[in-house]
Amino acid sequence: MAPTRRPRPARLRSAAGWVLTGALVAVLVWFGWPTTLGGCTTLTIVSGHSMEPTYYTGDLVVSRCGVPTEGDVVVYTPPGVEDGRVIHRVVGGDAAEGWAIRGDNNDFDDPWRPTQPDILGIAVLHVPGLGRIASILLDPWAWASLLVIAGGVLLWPGKESPAEPAEPADASGPAAPRVLEPAP
Numbered sequence: 001m002a003p004t005r006r007p008r009p010a011r012l013r014s015a016a017g018w019v020l021t022g023a024l025v026a027v028l029v030w031f032g033w034p035t036t037l038g039g040c041t042t043l044t045i046v047s048g049h050s051m052e053p054t055y056y057t058g059d060l061v062v063s064r065c066g067v068p069t070e071g072d073v074v075v076y077t078p079p080g081v082e083d084g085r086v087i088h089r090v091v092g093g094d095a096a097e098g099w100a101i102r103g104d105n106n107d108f109d110d111p112w113r114p115t116q117p118d119i120l121g122i123a124v125l126h127v128p129g130l131g132r133i134a135s136i137l138l139d140p141w142a143w144a145s146l147l148v149i150a151g152g153v154l155l156w157p158g159k160e161s162p163a164e165p166a167e168p169a170d171a172s173g174p175a176a177p178r179v180l181e182p183a184p
Helices: 008-032 130-138 140-155
Strands: 041-045 060-064 073-076 086-094 098-102 119-127
Touching: 041 119, 041 130, 060 073, 060 130, 073 098, 130 140
Parallel strands: none
Antiparallel strands: 041 060, 060 119, 073 086, 073 119, 086 098
16 A cells, blocks of 8 residues: 655645744854854853943843944953953944943943953843843752752652452452341
8 A cells, every 4th residue: 555645735834844943943043153162142141230220130131243333232251351251331442452341330441441352242132130040050059959859750769559459350340248247
């Protein structure tokens, strides 16, 4: 017997769905690929009060690579500070001489004048409070706790099944209850 084929419109819808899904995944990868893997996107969890009222502690800021202009909020690595990250606004300068940068809540410029290689990205998206949740996922103790709980759930002894009846039930139905008569 030959396999049945789906009608042509159903196959076209299925193919269109796969193409659309592939395109969506490609767009998400293109815009979401992190700079640590050679991409152009940086996620930053705000910490501190220097950018209030624009950003608050616990906010998540997504930034994309590019050349900033005055007024842009940038994420940069301070020169000489390997793992440090600062998110502040460009208030002057240029790529060659370095930018003057200041927090929105500060009345002084940052002590560093980052140049283009120091800039990780320009802020393009702000999600209030999401950084608090994301920071939990970055905590190794949170992952260790989840693994311990998952292990406990998997290894915890289950309920034992009830004992099998000694005699199989009669196929005609349940047995009638026996009535005990008092002895004479």
